[in-house]
Amino acid sequence: MTIRILLVDDHPVVRHGLKTLLEGRSGWEVIGEASDGAEALEKAKDLNPDVMVLDITMPKMNGLEACRLLRRQAPQLEILFVTQHDSPQMMREALDAGARGYVVKSNAARDLLAAVEAVSQHRVFTALNGRDAAGLR
Amino acid sequence: MKLRILLADDHEIVRRGLRALLEKHEGWEVCGEASDGREAIEKALQLRPDVVIVDIGMPSLNGLDTTRQLLQHDPHFKVIVLTITDSDQVIREALDAGARGFVLKSDAARDLVTAVEALQNKRMFFTPRVNDLVLAGFLEKGQTVARNEAPKLPTLTAREREITQLLAEGNSSKEVACLLNLSTKTVETHRSNIMRKLSFHSIRDLVVYAIKNNLIQIEIPPPRTPPMGPTAA
Numbered sequence: 001m002t003i004r005i006l007l008v009d010d011h012p013v014v015r016h017g018l019k020t021l022l023e024g025r026s027g028w029e030v031i032g033e034a035s036d037g038a039e040a041l042e043k044a045k046d047l048n049p050d051v052m053v054l055d056i057t058m059p060k061m062n063g064l065e066a067c068r069l070l071r072r073q074a075p076q077l078e079i080l081f082v083t084q085h086d087s088p089q090m091m092r093e094a095l096d097a098g099a100r101g102y103v104v105k106s107n108a109a110r111d112l113l114a115a116v117e118a119v120s121q122h123r124v125f126t127a128l129n130g131r132d133a134a135g136l137r
Numbered sequence: 138m139k140l141r142i143l144l145a146d147d148h149e150i151v152r153r154g155l156r157a158l159l160e161k162h163e164g165w166e167v168c169g170e171a172s173d174g175r176e177a178i179e180k181a182l183q184l185r186p187d188v189v190i191v192d193i194g195m196p197s198l199n200g201l202d203t204t205r206q207l208l209q210h211d212p213h214f215k216v217i218v219l220t221i222t223d224s225d226q227v228i229r230e231a232l233d234a235g236a237r238g239f240v241l242k243s244d245a246a247r248d249l250v251t252a253v254e255a256l257q258n259k260r261m262f263f264t265p266r267v268n269d270l271v272l273a274g275f276l277e278k279g280q281t282v283a284r285n286e287a288p289k290l291p292t293l294t295a296r297e298r299e300i301t302q303l304l305a306e307g308n309s310s311k312e313v314a315c316l317l318n319l320s321t322k323t324v325e326t327h328r329s330n331i332m333r334k335l336s337f338h339s340i341r342d343l344v345v346y347a348i349k350n351n352l353i354q355i356e357i358p359p360p361r362t363p364p365m366g367p368t369a370a
Contacts, residue, residue, distance in 0.1 A: 012245070013154040013155055013246050013249075014150060015154070016246065017151055017152070017154030018154075105148055108150040112150075
């Protein structure tokens with residue numbers, strides 16, 4: 001299955017790590033990268049990805065704000081947060097903002113592929129640290 | 138012969154990014170990875186890498202104390218610290234710990250290769266801000282004590298710093314004892330000494346101290362914003 005992914009994180013090294021992981025899956029393609037929420041909105045408009053992997057804490061516009069705006073700009077786009085914040089409150093806020101998935105950065109190597117696969121099929125995927133990668137519904 | 142590099146960062150995704158970046162460079166190999174300071178020391182002693190890259194904000198044993206302990210084991214280790222902040226205090230501590238390179242994580246894609254090249258050529262690598270601070274310190278040398286400097290708290294020993302970090306991370310004395318191979322009684326004695334030295338009365342004080350002194354790092358969540366209504370712009 002082909003999945004076109006846009007990566008959004010302010011640290012190029014993190015984007016690089018995520019990219020090498022995602023592109024290991026046959027048919028998955030990282031079609032673009034952005035380093036803040038505002039750039040994510042622009043690139044989403046230009047590139048029309050299937051899935052956006054989005055960080056929360058970023059300069060200019062954080063991921064939550066970007067997510068809320070993207071829900072209106074591109075309702076078909078599925079958003080997966082990959083963030084440092086290992087907190088149920090933040091996860092709730094992310095899902096309320098319109099994300100389909102939430103993965104903690106420290107577990108990204110373990111959870112990312114399953115999460116992208118789930119959200120690309122419009123299923124919810126959430127996994128906090130120390131808890132199972134559950135929440136599929 | 139290849140230059141051998143050990144990577145220590147608690148995020149596998151960051152290590153993966155760093156590895157891809159470094160291994161593009163001909164003649165370099167990442168000979169090992171570690172996800173916390175303790176593992177970094179163990180692997181460094183076992184693998185004897187030419188360069189060790191350590192993240193400052195690692196759990197269990199932070200990157201600054203990892204650097205100190207590594208250089209106590211063997212002053213020939215060459216360490217580059219990766220950091221999310223280049224505050225004066227972090228810079229001073231990194232220099233004091235003996236790091237030969239200092240790279241901001243946000244600039245790692247640009248600066249890390251240059252930093253490793255510098256160490257390979259027996260030089261050091263610091264960000265422009267570190268250079269400014271070192272120069273300012275040099276120019277001020279000999280002058281009276283810095284004006285707005287806060288009064289210093291008593292210095293903790295390396296063991297006390299380790300225990301402070303582990304307690305501030307939420308471990309009990311028993312858990313700390315287990316992690317450090319000590320008896321619970323020894324850890325509790327250290328704990329009492331730490332609290333007495335710093336005149337602290339609660340674990341909360343200790344957590345605040347650990348954050349202020351870069352023993353642990355926290356990510357501050359973005360400010361809460363109300364969700365937009367259906368008619369909001």
